[in-house]
Amino acid sequence: xxxxxxxxxxxxxxxxxxxxxxxxxxxxxxxxxxxxxxxxxxxxxxxxxxxxxxxxxxxxxxxxxxxxxxxxxxxxxxxxxxxxxxxxxxxxxxxxxxxxxxxxxxxxxxxxxxxxxxxxxxxxxxxxxxxxxxxxxxxxxxxxxxxxxxxxxxxxxxxxxxxxxxxxxx
Numbered sequence: 001x002x003x004x005x006x007x008x009x010x011x012x013x014x015x016x017x018x019x020x021x022x023x024x025x026x027x028x029x030x031x032x033x034x035x036x037x038x039x040x041x042x043x044x045x046x047x048x049x050x051x052x053x054x055x056x057x058x059x060x061x062x063x064x065x066x067x068x069x070x071x072x073x074x075x076x077x078x079x080x081x082x083x084x085x086x087x088x089x090x091x092x093x094x095x096x097x098x099x100x101x102x103x104x105x106x107x108x109x110x111x112x113x114x115x116x117x118x119x120x121x122x123x124x125x126x127x128x129x130x131x132x133x134x135x136x137x138x139x140x141x142x143x144x145x146x147x148x149x150x151x152x153x154x155x156x157x158x159x160x161x162x163x164x165x166x167x168x169x170x
Contacts, residue, residue, distance in 0.1 A: 069124070109158055114155070
C-alpha cells in the first residue's frame with residue numbers, strides 16, 4: 001500500500017510505478033485546475049489524504065481518501081458543502097483510475113452521479129472507491145463517503161475514459 005498526500009500524488013506514483021511516468025509527466029506539466037481534482041481540492045482544504053489500496057504493480061483494487069471538515073468548506077448552515085463531497089468522491093475514483101493506467105495513457109472523468117444521503121458538520125469524511133469495471137477505454141468506479149460515525153453520507157457512480165496521454169505543452 002502507498003500513502004500519498006495530494007501534493008505528491010502523481011510524483012509518488014511516477015517514482016513507484018514506471019507505467020505511470022508518461023501520464024504523470026503530462027499532468028505535472030500542466031498548471032492550474034486542469035490537473036487531477038486532488039490538486040484542486042488540496043487548494044481548498046490542505047488536508048486531503050489518498051491511500052491507493054494494494055497497489056504493488058497490480059491494478060488498484062480500491063482507493064481511500066479522507067477530508068477533515070473545515071469552516072471554509074461548509075455552506076451557510078454549517079454543513080459540509082456538497083461540492084466538496086462530490087470532489088472528494090471524484091478524487092478517490094480518479095486516483096483509482098490513474099493507478100490502473102498503462103504507459104502513454106491518461107484518464108478523465110466523463111460522468112459522475114452523486115446521491116447525498118446525510119449531512120456532515122464536523123470531523124473526518126472518508127471515501128472508499130472500488131472499481132466495478134476496468135476496461136480498455138473506460139472504467140466505472142463506485143464511491144461511498146462516510147462520516148466519523150461510519151454512516152454513509154453520499155454515494156457516487158462515475159465513468160472514467162482512458163485516452164492517450166498528450167505531450168506536455170511547451
